[in-house]
Amino acid sequence: MAISGHSFLYMKREIPFHFHFHLAYTRFLPPDSSSVNSFEQRSCESGGRGIRNIMEKLRVKSFLALAVFLCIQCENQVMGQSLDPDSPYSGHQTEYTRPAADLDLRLDEPILQPNPLGGPEQVFLTFGDNTGTAITLSWSSNKTIQPLVWYSKESKKYDLSAAGDAPKRYKYEDYTSGLLHHVTLTNLEYSTKYYYKIGSSDRQFLTFYGDFTTPPAPGPNTPIKFTLVGDLGQTYSSNKTLSHMIKSGGQFLLNMGDFSYADCYQPRWDTWGRMMTPYSSKVPVIFTYGNHEIEYDETADERTPFISATQRFSTPWKSSHSEGPLFYSVNIGPVHIISLNSYVSLAKYTPQYEWLWVYSSLLERFLSGFDFFVVNVLLLADLRRVDRSVTPWVIIITHTPWYNTYDAHYLEGEVMRNGVEYFARKYHVDAIFSGHVHSYERFKRLYYYEQDDCAPMYVTIGDGGNREGPATEFQIDPAPSYTAYREPSFGHGTLEIFNSTTAVFKWHRNQDSESVTADGVYLSNVHSRAERCVRAHEPLQPSYRLSSRIASG
Numbered sequence: 001m002a003i004s005g006h007s008f009l010y011m012k013r014e015i016p017f018h019f020h021f022h023l024a025y026t027r028f029l030p031p032d033s034s035s036v037n038s039f040e041q042r043s044c045e046s047g048g049r050g051i052r053n054i055m056e057k058l059r060v061k062s063f064l065a066l067a068v069f070l071c072i073q074c075e076n077q078v079m080g081q082s083l084d085p086d087s088p089y090s091g092h093q094t095e096y097t098r099p100a101a102d103l104d105l106r107l108d109e110p111i112l113q114p115n116p117l118g119g120p121e122q123v124f125l126t127f128g129d130n131t132g133t134a135i136t137l138s139w140s141s142n143k144t145i146q147p148l149v150w151y152s153k154e155s156k157k158y159d160l161s162a163a164g165d166a167p168k169r170y171k172y173e174d175y176t177s178g179l180l181h182h183v184t185l186t187n188l189e190y191s192t193k194y195y196y197k198i199g200s201s202d203r204q205f206l207t208f209y210g211d212f213t214t215p216p217a218p219g220p221n222t223p224i225k226f227t228l229v230g231d232l233g234q235t236y237s238s239n240k241t242l243s244h245m246i247k248s249g250g251q252f253l254l255n256m257g258d259f260s261y262a263d264c265y266q267p268r269w270d271t272w273g274r275m276m277t278p279y280s281s282k283v284p285v286i287f288t289y290g291n292h293e294i295e296y297d298e299t300a301d302e303r304t305p306f307i308s309a310t311q312r313f314s315t316p317w318k319s320s321h322s323e324g325p326l327f328y329s330v331n332i333g334p335v336h337i338i339s340l341n342s343y344v345s346l347a348k349y350t351p352q353y354e355w356l357w358v359y360s361s362l363l364e365r366f367l368s369g370f371d372f373f374v375v376n377v378l379l380l381a382d383l384r385r386v387d388r389s390v391t392p393w394v395i396i397i398t399h400t401p402w403y404n405t406y407d408a409h410y411l412e413g414e415v416m417r418n419g420v421e422y423f424a425r426k427y428h429v430d431a432i433f434s435g436h437v438h439s440y441e442r443f444k445r446l447y448y449y450e451q452d453d454c455a456p457m458y459v460t461i462g463d464g465g466n467r468e469g470p471a472t473e474f475q476i477d478p479a480p481s482y483t484a485y486r487e488p489s490f491g492h493g494t495l496e497i498f499n500s501t502t503a504v505f506k507w508h509r510n511q512d513s514e515s516v517t518a519d520g521v522y523l524s525n526v527h528s529r530a531e532r533c534v535r536a537h538e539p540l541q542p543s544y545r546l547s548s549r550i551a552s553g
């Protein structure tokens with residue numbers, strides 16, 4: 001794929017403003033570790049020479065405090081800058097010539113071939129509890145073998161073992177799945193690499209070998225890095241995205257749903273599992289389901305949604321007090337992650353609603369009696385349990401975006417947004433990641449379509465590369481002021497949390513066979529600066545707010 005001249009210029013200028021922090025930090029490193037380029041140095045000039053001079057006179061402890069302050073300024077600077085067509089944060093597309101819809105991987109591709117002996121394949125790691133001390137291994141096989149996992153902290157020792165329930169198959173029309181196994185390893189140590197083998201101790205040819213590293217202990221200043229992807233599918237573009245994800249080096253994956261695009265053709269679930277195995281057998285996944293996982297089997301008069309996906313994958317819903325496997329939360333290092341399901345009702349008294357919200361106490365109701373929303377209810381049950389001194393960061397992942405300026409799926413997330421947005425701001429949710437729209441879009445921190453530094457940042461990252469192709473049409477064009485950046489290309493994201501106050505999000509475009517960092521922003525933790533957040537205004541009637549914004553936007 002040819003790269004236009006504009007794109008070449010763009011690549012040269014891709015270092016974003018958030019490297020203010022990086023530049024400042026490198027000033028305290030040995031000279032040989034300072035590798036900032038000229039663009040970073042130029043960008044730092046806007047940070048103020050006076051600030052730099054002050055910083056050079058401070059001790060490291062004071063420097064860290066200043067660095068956090070600078071990061072907040074960086075974020076504000078990015079959020080508040082004017083629209084500049086030459087800026088990577090301008091809210092304008094680049095001229096990169098992007099591919100259209102791609103084909104699914106051919107079924108004879110080597111990566112999609114089944115285990116010829118019927119042994120373990122499609123290995124997929126998820127969290128076994130919501131504290132990071134248990135990991136669940138799921139896999140498929142076509143041999144009736146005991147679901148056992150041997151594991152150890154030393155390579156090839158395998159002195160520990162765990163067993164699961166008897167494997168099950170599921171039927172879907174004329175398809176019968178392989179034997180689906182789930183085994184949870186418990187009482188694992190934090191930040192520890194474990195080696196495992198699954199299958200059979202005596203029949204080595206049926207054994208799969210792998211390793212993974214457990215999450216760090218919960219704590220406010222534990223650094224951690226996530227990879228993010230949505231709507232991945234199993235095309236040649238999907239495979240490129242996957243290879244870029246591996247290089248990004250995230251410790252854990254946040255998957256925003258629409259995994260395989262099997263769309264009821266069940267063998268495509270098996271090929272997707274095989275494509276994913278080099279990654280998903282090593283990197284535990286936190287995910288939410290999308291509409292392509294619903295898959296009603298109408299010929300069998302089947303009305304149970306997510307029947308295939310819930311058989312294949314496991315979620316830590318019990319330990320997060322959820323009502324079922326479709327919505328849950330986990331604590332990982334410094335972050336509490338809530339997985340909401342866009343296709344399970346959030347209407348009053350439904351299970352997801354009752355998990356997410358609970359009635360406040362009578363006293364709380366009395367004290368907040370003038371608050372339109374709270375008097376009618378509610379505090380976030382899950383958020384109420386979050387100990388922000390341990391996990392200062394809170395993230396929501398869900399499939400359908402609450403904010404969207406593309407033509408595809410425009411306003412589909414309005415019901416959930418109207419139901420949850422008030423509480424997302426009230427309880428200092430830092431970011432909300434979604435998929436569904438097959439392109440990339442990052443919004444400023446928003447509350448009811450207005451910029452609000454105490455509200456979550458919204459990112460749509462449904463650009464994994466599935467066969468339906470990128471969303472290229474816009475419902476709102478040119479981009480509105482509340483969009484920070486959007487681009488109809490394939491790619492993936494990374495979220496790196498440094499400590500209790502500072503994180504950076506980056507979007508990596510698939511530029512032909514390369515992964516190019518094309519957008520990003522520093523994030524300052526909302527809860528750590530909550531004293532500066534005034535109480536949110538009560539949401540007016542949603543229809544009024546929405547119609548007024550559309551009329552003006």
Ligand SMILES: [Fe+2]
Pocket residue numbers: 231258290291292399435436437
């Ligand atoms: Fe979707």
